[in-house]
Amino acid sequence: xxxxxxxxxxxxxxxxxxxxxxxxxxxxxxxxxxxxxxxxxxxxxxxxxxxxxxxxxxxxxxxxxxxxxxxxxxxxxxxxxxxxxxxxxxxxxxxxxxxxxxxxxxxxxxxxxxxxxxxxxxxxxxxxxxxxxxxxxxxxxxxxxxxxxxxxxxxxxxxxxxxxxxxxxxxxxxxxxxxxxxxxxxxxxxxxxxxxxxxxxxxxxxxxxxxxxxxxxxxxxxxxxxxxxxxxxxxxxxxxxxxxxxxxxxxxxxxxxxxxxxx
Amino acid sequence: xxxxxxxxxxxxxxxxxxxxxxxxxxxxxxxxxxxxxxxxxxxxxxxxxxxxxxxxxxxxxxxxxxxxxxxxxxxxxxxxxxxxxxxxxxxxxxxxxxxxxxxxxxxxxxxxxxxxxxxxxxxxxxxxxxxxxxxxxxxxxxxxxxxxxxxxxxxxxxxxxxxxxxxxxxxxxxxxxxxxxxxxxxxxxxxxxxxxxxxxxxxxxxxxxxxxxxxxxxxxxxxxxxxxxxxxxxxxxxxxxxxxxxxxxxxxxxxxxxxxxxxxxxxxxxxxxxxxxxxxxxxxxxxxxxxxxxxxxxxxxx
Numbered sequence: 364x365x366x367x368x369x370x371x372x373x374x375x376x377x378x379x380x381x382x383x384x385x386x387x388x389x390x391x392x393x394x395x396x397x398x399x400x401x402x403x404x405x406x407x408x409x410x411x412x413x414x415x416x417x418x419x420x421x422x423x424x425x426x427x428x429x430x431x432x433x434x435x436x437x438x439x440x441x442x443x444x445x446x447x448x449x450x451x452x453x454x455x456x457x458x459x460x461x462x463x464x465x466x467x468x469x470x471x472x473x474x475x476x477x478x479x480x481x482x483x484x485x486x487x488x489x490x491x492x493x494x495x496x497x498x499x500x501x502x503x504x505x506x507x508x509x510x511x512x513x514x515x516x517x518x519x520x521x522x523x524x525x526x527x528x529x530x531x532x533x534x535x536x537x538x539x540x541x542x543x544x545x546x547x548x549x550x551x552x553x554x555x556x557x558x559x560x561x562x563x564x565x566x567x568x569x570x571x572x573x574x575x576x577x578x579x580x581x582x583x584x585x586x587x588x589x590x591x592x593x594x595x596x597x598x599x600x601x602x603x604x605x606x607x608x609x610x611x612x613x614x615x616x617x618x619x620x621x622x623x624x625x626x
Numbered sequence: 627x628x629x630x631x632x633x634x635x636x637x638x639x640x641x642x643x644x645x646x647x648x649x650x651x652x653x654x655x656x657x658x659x660x661x662x663x664x665x666x667x668x669x670x671x672x673x674x675x676x677x678x679x680x681x682x683x684x685x686x687x688x689x690x691x692x693x694x695x696x697x698x699x700x701x702x703x704x705x706x707x708x709x710x711x712x713x714x715x716x717x718x719x720x721x722x723x724x725x726x727x728x729x730x731x732x733x734x735x736x737x738x739x740x741x742x743x744x745x746x747x748x749x750x751x752x753x754x755x756x757x758x759x760x761x762x763x764x765x766x767x768x769x770x771x772x773x774x775x776x777x778x779x780x781x782x783x784x785x786x787x788x789x790x791x792x793x794x795x796x797x798x799x800x801x802x803x804x805x806x807x808x809x810x811x812x813x814x815x816x817x818x819x820x821x822x823x824x825x826x827x828x829x830x831x832x833x834x835x836x837x838x839x840x841x842x843x844x845x846x847x848x849x850x851x852x853x854x855x856x857x858x859x860x861x862x863x864x865x866x867x868x869x870x871x872x873x874x875x876x877x878x879x880x881x882x883x884x885x886x887x888x889x890x891x892x893x894x895x896x897x898x899x900x901x902x903x904x905x906x907x908x909x910x911x912x913x914x915x916x917x918x919x920x921x922x923x924x925x926x927x928x
Binding site: 364365367405410411412413414415454456583584585586587588589590591592593594595596597598602606607608609 | 647648650654655657678679680681682684685686687689691692694696699831842870893894895897
């Protein structure tokens with residue numbers, strides 16, 4: 364059940380230019396959160412910016428009741444958020460989303476993330492690793508300036524492959540191409556993906572064509588984050604062409620089985 | 627201190643309700659507070675058959691507000707009656723169903739069913755700007771409003787409220803159509819038709835191109851229209867449009883609203899409706915008001 368809390372900011376770090384990692388005290392949220400859940404933040408009490416910002420959970424420190432999230436400054440809301448100082452209280456609702464990453468069934472898995480889509484994969488990898496699963500990571504970035512969290516992801520994966528579109532850091536090209544190459548040998552039982560839509564489409568197509576289990580975390584513009592406004596619609600794969608039917612990212616997702624959604 | 631009001635024959639413990647489309651059928655918000663604290667819950671717009679709604683993106687933020695083009699996605703009246711109504715009934719609050727249709731026949735058929743359900747009132751939605759047929763198409767002329775409302779009135783014994791669109795030149799004449807058709811109340815305003823353009827894609831942000839504007843940005847328009855309508859008709863008014871606090875609610879009541887609704891305000895804080903009730907009580911205390919109904923329409927014009 365989601366809760367609204369005023370969470371104290373205890374650590375703040377700009378991990379690369381314009382991308383901030385916040386650690387907040389939010390025991391009530393942390394206790395009931397699962398990998399893939401997200402939170403909604405009201406960045407100020409003013410009327411503008413109006414809506415809450417949906418942000419994925421990066422790390423859950425259950426022992427200390429600390430929640431970590433990472434966000435990119437994109438507009439006025441995230442800019443205000445980035446200016447919060449240590450000790451400030453942040454208005455957070457969470458955990459949100461009923462569709463979370465499911466890992467129980469599998470023993471050998473791969474995570475694939477692109478750019479700022481890598482964040483929700485961290486907690487998933489951390490929990491999978493803790494459960495003794497074999498987990499490989501494939502993270503793609505635009506170029507060397509955008510590469511982040513390499514050390515952190517290395518700690519929670521067995522093998523980590525970093526790619527950059529232009530080859531300015533480590534492997535040149537797209538992460539999915541490296542995953543495909545390894546698939547034959549590694550035979551991952553499930554692929555977990557989050558990132559830009561074009562990347563997710565390629566991952567989804569590959570998984571469906573090759574009959575590989577695949578779970579995808581999606582993003583859509585949200586009004587409420589609670590499943591009330593029905594704003595964040597995503598088409599169901601089963602819908603008839605002339606009569607589309609929809610799930611909602613905040614309620615059915617944000618994580619969906621790749622077979623179930625069309626985006 | 628007495629916050630009770632009688633709205634169109636519905637006895638409410640306070641004037642604060644939650645607007646259709648911003649509260650679902652109540653379940654999600656009952657995670658946060660007891661729905662029995664509210665004067666009434668107005669349900670998501672409900673139609674005769676299920677509706678799947680518009681293509682995404684359906685929402686976007688604007689200055690002090692938001693645009694939406696949901697397209698009345700809902701599970702249909704039968705599902706509501708079997709699944710949501712029994713749940714909502716567990717709470718000590720009034721239930722008003724927002725009813726939408728794409729033809730007069732559909733409105734009538736739907737309201738015949740609603741008439742048999744254990745609900746406290748019907749809010750006829752003649753004002754959704756996001757669907758091609760029905761709704762606002764009826765709601766923007768005196769004759770259109772009067773025709774649909776009269777036909778529904780004939781078959782509906784429960785309190786009948788008609789929700790009006792602000793996307794008209796003369797809101798007072800439209801409200802007159804509601805009164806002349808024998809409805810018990812009007813609610814206003816629904817959203818204002820708007821558009822936002824992504825300047826890099828050179829396309830509207832919403833897939834439906836246009837959407838309804840709500841939030842604090844529209845409050846002054848809503849207050850003005852509530853005032854105008856209160857001068858034109860004798861039936862009570864449910865006022866809404868950008869209310870997020872007790873002060874906002876009082877403004878609407880002074881302008882002539884008997885009850886008010888929290889709409890988009892529910893999205894920014896699940897407790898907005900509860901805070902609004904508290905804010906109304908604070909105002910009553912500060913201004914020595916014993917009965918909240920005493921302030922309805924008490925604005926003095928300059």
